[in-house]
Amino acid sequence: MEEIKTKGIIISAKDYLDSDKIVTIFSLEFGLIHARLRGVKKSGAKLAFACQPFALIEFIVIKKNNFYTIINATSIDQFFDITADFDNYIFMLACLEVIQKTIKENDPDEDMFVLLLKTFKLVCYEHILPMIAFIKFMLEAMNLLGFKIELERCAICDKEVKNDFRFSFDYNGLICENCSNKLDYLELSKGEVAILTKINYATFDNLKNLKFLSRNDLVSVISLLCKIFRLQTDEEIVSIKKFL
Ligand SMILES: [Zn+2]
Known part of the structure; x- marks a missing residue:
């Protein structure tokens, strides 16, 4: 053998x-x-x-x-700082769950492997808020898994979306006022959109410079990302369900 x-x-x-x-x-x-x-x-x-x-x-x-x-x-x-703090533990456990539910046997994915390690390092060595690290992980993972969300332009007509932030789960992104007629959408607040775009465009090194005041907005962005994940994969992220 x-x-x-x-x-x-x-x-x-x-x-x-x-x-x-x-x-x-x-x-x-x-x-x-x-x-x-x-x-x-x-x-x-x-x-x-x-x-x-x-x-x-x-x-x-x-x-x-x-x-x-x-x-x-x-x-x-061993990434001891993950298990030493409850919030770190819960949100990094959610990352493991995403991996377990998307990575297959005998099908290596080096990009996802590197992403998971970079996320652990953010929490353990950069002391980034675990909710922010989780949002970054999810945005990058969705990109790698083929369901990147559209945050700047209308996911239907490509027009720039500036003021009213309407999120369509059917089109997996923001949609403009014209396109939102007769469609179901979720109205996002300015704070929620700011969190999504800032974290999305920040590099891993720059995340520590981001400041967010509203824990509520972070929690609702995480709920949104978990819902998108469920709709795209038919898998639920159960480890943070109680937390949200
Ligand atoms: Zn449009």
Whole structure:
């Protein structure tokens, strides 16, 4: 059996038999994989760190048919600040959920992998508000997954949208006054649109310079993004549902 080296971010881990766990990993080389970690529930298990959600780990695995078994692991970054703070934890858990629901087995996605790591780093090392980091993650992820939202021009006629901000879920973007006749839309406030556009156009390095006063607007933007995600993928982001 071949030994394979891969880098991966831990999504979740489930108990398996008496002392093992099945770890779900977002692997850089293989997309989503499920791998068995033997004996990890025994006290003093030396690879216990390799089943902690959010951790970036380098694994040695063996693959038999479609089953992976972890035979060794080295920690690259455990991102401890994510689990040390409730808001960090909840919003970064929502990012893991998005990954779990969109990345497929044997279908690597390097762009999404890099995006997830950059988002963890924003929260842990730049101390960006986790809600802002989550909004940035969602905007970038939607772009990568093929359902980028239109924020500047009418999603139907391409006219610039300036004052009335009408969001159409059918067209996945803002629509102008003319086009909004007879269509269902959600009226967005100036504050909500400002959050969306500022975060969308800021680079990861510039996010720390953005200042937002309204937590309510951040929460409603997150609700909007979660609804768009649900409509586009048929998947619900459950980890932040209670929070919204
Ligand atoms: Zn229009």
